[in-house]
Amino acid sequence: MSASAPPLPSPQFDTRVQTIQSGNTILLRLPNGDTKAFKIDKDSTTSLGRLGLFYANDLINEPFGRTYDIVDKNLKIVPPLTLAEVEDTDATNELINDGEFVQPLTLEEIQALKQSGAHASEIIKMQIEQHANYSLKTEYSKEKYKKRKEAKYSKTFTTIEPTLFNVCDYWFKKDQSRIRDIRVDALSQMLNMANIRPGGRYIAVDDASGLVVSGILERMGGVGRLITVCDTDSPPSYPVMVHMNFKHETVAPVLSSLNWATAQADYIPISAPVDVPTEEIKSDRQQSRINKRRAASDLLHRTREELFAGEFDALIIASEYEPLSIVEKLVPYVAGSGSIVVQSPYVQILSDLHNKLRALPGYLCPSVTEVWLRRYQVLPGRTHPTMSTSGSGGFIFHAIKTYVQLV
Amino acid sequence: MWSTAREIAAGDTVIIWLTRDVIQPLVVTPGKDFNSKFGNYRHSDFIGMPFGSKVGSRSGKGFIHILRPTPELWTMALPHRTQILYIADISFITSYLDIRRGSRVIEAGTGSGSFSHSIARSIGPSGHLWSYEFHEVRAQKAREEFAQHGMSDIVTLAHQNVCKDGFNLTDAADSVFLDLPAPWDAVEHAKQALRKDRTTRICCFSPCMEQVLRTVSALNEAGFSDITMYETLVRSHDVAQVPVLQSVSEIGDKLKKAEEIREIKRLRQIAAGQRSRENPHGEKRKRDDAMEVEVLPTVTEAEDSGSGKRLKTDDEMTDATLSRITHDGDVSRSLDGATRTPHTGPNHSGLPAKISVSKAAAEVRGHTSYLTFATLLPPIPTAPLEDAPTEGRPSSFKCTQETDRRLLLGLGMT
Numbered sequence: 103m104s105a106s107a108p109p110l111p112s113p114q115f116d117t118r119v120q121t122i123q124s125g126n127t128i129l130l131r132l133p134n135g136d137t138k139a140f141k142i143d144k145d146s147t148t149s150l151g152r153l154g155l156f157y158a159n160d161l162i163n164e165p166f167g168r169t170y171d172i173v174d175k176n177l178k179i180v181p182p183l184t185l186a187e188v189e190d191t192d193a194t195n196e197l198i199n200d201g202e203f204v205q206p207l208t209l210e211e212i213q214a215l216k217q218s219g220a221h222a223s224e225i226i227k228m229q230i231e232q233h234a235n236y237s238l239k240t241e242y243s244k245e246k247y248k249k250r251k252e253a254k255y256s257k258t259f260t261t262i263e264p265t266l267f268n269v270c271d272y273w274f275k276k277d278q279s280r281i282r283d284i285r286v287d288a289l290s291q292m293l294n295m296a297n298i299r300p301g302g303r304y305i306a307v308d309d310a311s312g313l314v315v316s317g318i319l320e321r322m323g324g325v326g327r328l329i330t331v332c333d334t335d336s337p338p339s340y341p342v343m344v345h346m347n348f349k350h351e352t353v354a355p356v357l358s359s360l361n362w363a364t365a366q367a368d369y370i371p372i373s374a375p376v377d378v379p380t381e382e383i384k385s386d387r388q389q390s391r392i393n394k395r396r397a398a399s400d401l402l403h404r405t406r407e408e409l410f411a412g413e414f415d416a417l418i419i420a421s422e423y424e425p426l427s428i429v430e431k432l433v434p435y436v437a438g439s440g441s442i443v444v445q446s447p448y449v450q451i452l453s454d455l456h457n458k459l460r461a462l463p464g465y466l467c468p469s470v471t472e473v474w475l476r477r478y479q480v481l482p483g484r485t486h487p488t489m490s491t492s493g494s495g496g497f498i499f500h501a502i503k504t505y506v507q508l509v
Numbered sequence: 510m511w512s513t514a515r516e517i518a519a520g521d522t523v524i525i526w527l528t529r530d531v532i533q534p535l536v537v538t539p540g541k542d543f544n545s546k547f548g549n550y551r552h553s554d555f556i557g558m559p560f561g562s563k564v565g566s567r568s569g570k571g572f573i574h575i576l577r578p579t580p581e582l583w584t585m586a587l588p589h590r591t592q593i594l595y596i597a598d599i600s601f602i603t604s605y606l607d608i609r610r611g612s613r614v615i616e617a618g619t620g621s622g623s624f625s626h627s628i629a630r631s632i633g634p635s636g637h638l639w640s641y642e643f644h645e646v647r648a649q650k651a652r653e654e655f656a657q658h659g660m661s662d663i664v665t666l667a668h669q670n671v672c673k674d675g676f677n678l679t680d681a682a683d684s685v686f687l688d689l690p691a692p693w694d695a696v697e698h699a700k701q702a703l704r705k706d707r708t709t710r711i712c713c714f715s716p717c718m719e720q721v722l723r724t725v726s727a728l729n730e731a732g733f734s735d736i737t738m739y740e741t742l743v744r745s746h747d748v749a750q751v752p753v754l755q756s757v758s759e760i761g762d763k764l765k766k767a768e769e770i771r772e773i774k775r776l777r778q779i780a781a782g783q784r785s786r787e788n789p790h791g792e793k794r795k796r797d798d799a800m801e802v803e804v805l806p807t808v809t810e811a812e813d814s815g816s817g818k819r820l821k822t823d824d825e826m827t828d829a830t831l832s833r834i835t836h837d838g839d840v841s842r843s844l845d846g847a848t849r850t851p852h853t854g855p856n857h858s859g860l861p862a863k864i865s866v867s868k869a870a871a872e873v874r875g876h877t878s879y880l881t882f883a884t885l886l887p888p889i890p891t892a893p894l895e896d897a898p899t900e901g902r903p904s905s906f907k908c909t910q911e912t913d914r915r916l917l918l919g920l921g922m923t
Contacts, residue, residue: 114611114613114635115610115611115635116611117609117610120707165707165708165886165887166708167708167735167884167886168886168889179889179890181889182734182735182886183734184729184734185725185729185736263607263708265604265607266604266607266609267604267605267607270604286601286604287597287600287601287741289604290600290601290603290604291596291597291600291601291743293600293604294580294581294596294599294600294603294627295581295596297579297580297581297630298631299630299631299633300610300632300633300634300635301633320609321609321610321631322610323609323610323611323633323635324610325610325633413515437515437559437560437561438515438559438560438561438562438577439559439560439561439576439577440561441579449746449867450865450867452867453746453748453865453866453867454865456748456865456867457748457749457750457865460748466526466561466563466574466576467526467529469745469746470745470746470748470867471743471744471745471746472743472744472745472746472869473597473741473743473744474597474741474742474743474744475601475739475740475741476739476740476741477737477738477739478737478738478739478740478879480721480725480736480737480738480881482722482725482726485718485721485722485725485738497746502561502574502576503561504561504562504563504574504576505559505561505562505563506562506563
């Protein structure tokens with residue numbers, strides 16, 4: 103028996119663009135291994151600092167993941183890096199001493215080479231030729247040397263597809279405190295624990311720059327409902343979403359936001375009237391202002407009604423505020439058997455929550471877990487865990503909402 | 510997939526939660542009974558209850574929870590036919606492989622279906638999962654399970670050895686997951702099955718490092734790039750509440766008190782000795798008892814006037830102990846029953862402050878498998894792109910010479 107391809111639903115829904123478009127903020131991996139975000143605008147040049155400028159149009163409509171060399175502001179596609187076997191030799195560092203004058207190529211000479219337009223590979227080759235101890239090095243050490251030099255002189259970069267994994271990884275390395283230490287393994291577990299799926303209905307509290315909201319929206323794929331509760335007067339800014347490059351259809355039909363005042367059942371909005379008699383409207387501008395106000399007020403009303411109607415599939419929290427106060431406010435709107443997921447960089451906060459909820463009915467199997475992740479360097483003959491790694495990716499509390507129903 | 514209704518209906522698959530370690534699936538069938546050591550229940554009684562209900566047994570002894578199935582609960586409850594994948598690996602792979610609504614995914618082998626259920630949930634009805642299992646009985650069981658769980662439209666299951674026969678798919682999938690003893694034999698087949706019009710990804714799941722190394726070579730030779738490897742685990746924590754830890758000052762005070770009592774006893778013995786020398790005949794015991802009542806307060810008073818502060822602390826300690834016994838009645842629960850004075854925390858009622866503590870569970874899963882990932886990029890155009898926006902200047906697209914790149918990366922290496 104064999105598998106056959108069923109008629110595929112077409113077109114395939116994509117939460118974000120599949121190729122680079124003007125206006126995107128995309129992640130680029132630079133020769134030194136760093137990843138940085140750059141905005142790509144049609145008919146402009148993008149500056150990569152030391153690497154120089156290039157015409158942004160060269161990236162537009164390109165798929166993500168390709169590697170380019172900057173040559174006179176133009177981009178040349180280069181094949182992806184392949185793993186090279188390194189020959190084992192008998193060389194050791196027995197005769198190599200630190201601090202010796204080994205590199206006769208002076209800074210001035212290198213500058214001159216660069217200005218003459220020499221390719222990075224030529225500069226490196228020249229450095230190697232003049233390096234006093236190069237031949238003494240082991241093949242592994244030679245590799246490392248070349249890699250280090252390449253990071254210095256190469257004008258090559260790689261575009262990074264804005265998958266949830268890549269964006270989370272970028273933010274974690276850039277500023278993990280702004281995403282509340284949510285490492286990608288923790289984010290992945292939170293999304294699975296909360297049973298995020300297309301068509302689900304969720305409540306989220308995201309004080310992690312919108313990383314959690316981005317993850318939920320990505321997994322929902324434009325269907326379902328997500329209500330977030332934030333601590334600001336105006337709609338929340340979720341800066342992580344900028345790097346996801348979501349399509350409008352991924353976000354607009356799904357996401358609505360309330361704040362800690364408007365999410366209260368007894369809240370009464372203090373706002374200017376929207377039902378102005380027509381004879382009092384003096385200008386088009388006033389009319390459009392009233393229309394806008396009415397739309398905002400209607401949206402707020404609808405979102406509140408929707409929250410209070412409850413039966414949400416899960417509650418996901420990554421917040422700087424006291425977790426029990428959030429859980430007590432929002433759990434009434436979670437359906438029976440729904441998941442409650444709370445993330446914190448600190449285990450103490452979650453163990454405290456655990457102890458408090460354990461004493462209350464309606465929370466089945468509360469648990470606190472820690473995430474653990476280890477990346478490896480995978481090179482022929484040189485495979486080992488990376489030497490430095492992140493110490494903590496945060497902690498996760500999970501419980502299932504239940505009803506006491508005795509028959 | 511499973512029911513999304515609020516209430517349980519006949520024919521629904523539910524998860525019966527007995528304890529943390531005893532979780533089992535059940536198809537609600539009117540007329541049937543569910544019997545366990547936590548009591549007896551009629552399936553028909555479950556119908557109409559909301560999912561998530563805690564239900565007492567008919568005899569009134571014992572209770573169970575009836576939950577809505579999720580892939581995560583299914584992983585905990587499913588009948589094991591093989592070693593299965595757990596949430597840490599499944600969720601991490603889902604993220605790395607960029608699996609989301611509408612994704613087209615290949616999985617080999619199906620095993621016990623733990624991964625399959627999670628992926629089917631994540632891709633939804635607009636996605637597709639091709640699942641391959643070379644063991645006939647396991648394939649049949651999985652097929653029945655998928656049908657029972659309403660996944661037949663999302664999952665195509667094939668009884669097939671993909672290492673030998675491939676996937677029968679070309680340019681179809683967004684990602685491939687290989688949980689096979691020899692994934693390197695399926696790498697070329699996987700490449701064929703992956704689509705070439707966008708970036709696609711593969712994950713190979715192997716418990717041994719030797720397997721990883723062979724897989725990495727195969728992926729490299731097949732033209733995959735960005736080869737990397739991860740290990741991920743969940744560490745569960747045991748959470749408890751303990752009274753605020755005792756200060757050593759208290760212990761010091763206690764030791765001083767003990768020393769004082771010892772001194773009193775010594776003095777008393779000396780006094781008793783003197784008395785027995787003075788009065789060697791009879792009435793020793795009786796007088797001794799009287800002495801105790803007499804001498805002890807005297808000495809204590811003397812001490813009190815000398816260093817009253819110490820004893821005052823001691824009195825306070827006793828008060829705190831008493832008040833705890835009166836208000837809490839829970840002294841036996843403190844870890845070692847020692848006298849404690851509250852120092853921190855909300856303590857308006859005189860209750861001893863407690864602190865929340867947690868530590869990693871004594872026994873945790875130390876290794877599941879290595880996750881080897883790689884990326885397959887769309888082929889590089891060899892001719893200048895037609896549609897590249899090139900107004901005002903010639904297109905810059907031109908693949909640099911392979912040798913150029915080699916030079917850059919490998920410089921003189923063979």
